[in-house]
Amino acid sequence: MSFEASSPVGADVSLDAGRARQAQRATWVSIAVNVVLTVFQIAVGLFAHAQSLVADGMHTLSDLVGDFMVMFASRHGANPADERHPYGHGRYETAASMVLGLILSGVGAGFLLTAAARMQSLDALPELHPAALWMALITLAGKEGLFRYMLAVAQRLRSPMLVANAWHARADAASSLVVAVGIGGSLLGYRFLEPLAAALVGFMILRMGAMLAYEALRELIDTGVDPEEVAKIRETVIGTCGVIDVHDLRTRRMAHRVLVDAHVRVDARISVSEGHRIAELARGRVRASHPDVLDVLVHVDTEEDHAGSAGRILPGRAALMKELDEILGDDVPQAAPAVFHYVGDQVEAEVYLPFDWCIDSARLEGLQERVRRRVEASPSWGRIALLCRIAP
Numbered sequence: 001m002s003f004e005a006s007s008p009v010g011a012d013v014s015l016d017a018g019r020a021r022q023a024q025r026a027t028w029v030s031i032a033v034n035v036v037l038t039v040f041q042i043a044v045g046l047f048a049h050a051q052s053l054v055a056d057g058m059h060t061l062s063d064l065v066g067d068f069m070v071m072f073a074s075r076h077g078a079n080p081a082d083e084r085h086p087y088g089h090g091r092y093e094t095a096a097s098m099v100l101g102l103i104l105s106g107v108g109a110g111f112l113l114t115a116a117a118r119m120q121s122l123d124a125l126p127e128l129h130p131a132a133l134w135m136a137l138i139t140l141a142g143k144e145g146l147f148r149y150m151l152a153v154a155q156r157l158r159s160p161m162l163v164a165n166a167w168h169a170r171a172d173a174a175s176s177l178v179v180a181v182g183i184g185g186s187l188l189g190y191r192f193l194e195p196l197a198a199a200l201v202g203f204m205i206l207r208m209g210a211m212l213a214y215e216a217l218r219e220l221i222d223t224g225v226d227p228e229e230v231a232k233i234r235e236t237v238i239g240t241c242g243v244i245d246v247h248d249l250r251t252r253r254m255a256h257r258v259l260v261d262a263h264v265r266v267d268a269r270i271s272v273s274e275g276h277r278i279a280e281l282a283r284g285r286v287r288a289s290h291p292d293v294l295d296v297l298v299h300v301d302t303e304e305d306h307a308g309s310a311g312r313i314l315p316g317r318a319a320l321m322k323e324l325d326e327i328l329g330d331d332v333p334q335a336a337p338a339v340f341h342y343v344g345d346q347v348e349a350e351v352y353l354p355f356d357w358c359i360d361s362a363r364l365e366g367l368q369e370r371v372r373r374r375v376e377a378s379p380s381w382g383r384i385a386l387l388c389r390i391a392p
Contacts, residue, residue: 237285
């Protein structure tokens with residue numbers, strides 16, 4: 001039996017909308033800072049003959065592209081679930097993180113190639129102007145401040161996409177630091193330091209982009225959450241009243257949320273409605289105790305079901321009823337539909353007889369003996385219980 005949420009994702013629409021507004025506000029701040037820095041980095045870099053500063057400005061320009069991608073993803077990722085996207089649109093954030101990582105990797109590789117070419121012709125490099133150093137220091141301060149602001153917002157919203165964008169700003173700050181050191185060393189006479197700084201910047205950016213793309217890829221291929229978090233979810237499910245054990249507990253991420261599938265073992269002889277209630281209790285407990293969990297799909301197994309049925313295919317209800325009617329005979333009226341329990345590799349039945357029919361002890365003993373012989377001779381039947389119904 002599988003029981004899924006009756007309203008899996010619609011309850012969090014207003015929360016996601018507010019979260020998207022905060023993400024967009026932070027991104028607009030990043031866009032404003034990057035626009036100003038890009039213009040001044042490229043202008044000063046060209047004026048001062050500092051190719052590393054121009055390259056760093058182009059890196060900042062790539063941030064602008066990333067910021068607009070974040071805006072697009074956060075807006076569309078907040079859309080509620082629909083018929084084609086029953087789990088919502090959270091994977092927009094994952095896709096944006098993947099593209100941001102690829103952009104960083106491409107920019108970093110470009111820096112490495114350009115720096116390698118310039119280091120082969122140091123004598124042909126023009127003299128640097130001191131304005132390049134001041135611009136590099138201003139850029140360093142601006143990018144470090146932007147990083148700290150963006151990371152604080154990302155941690156409050158638990159958004160991997162905003163974390164990626166924040167670390168994008170930190171990569172810029174680190175690259176600006178290297179550029180400042182390289183320009184300063186070049187102004188002191190060590191001309192190889194500026195192209196070397198560009199090469200180091202390229203490596204740092206390439207590494208960061210590869211890491212971001214790798215984490216996004218892990219989510220896209222449904223990598224589970226950390227084992228520690230899985231263990232906590234398992235404890236929550238097992239603590240549900242009526243759950244004997246849990247197995248095949250699986251998790252996967254969708255942006256900042258988690259989807260959970262769990263198989264729980266319950267008593268084999270409870271009713272379908274009680275099994276459904278246990279599943280709903282387990283689902284509610286997990287969502288209440290783990291705010292990151294978006295939805296839980298609970299599959300209910302009988303107590304012995306986990307051991308399998310040794311390859312035996314047990315008959316369905318129609319075939320069981322036909323055989324049961326043959327065992328009981330035409331003279332045995334049933335007061336209620338028979339209840340079947342699939343326990344391990346056998347079937348158990350509960351047959352309710354009218355009270356008046358049970359009064360005749362000799363007739364009842366004869367029926368019991370006939371049932372006992374058929375159960376002993378059948379590979380499918382484990383037990384047939386005859387119950388006397390004394391009230392409506």
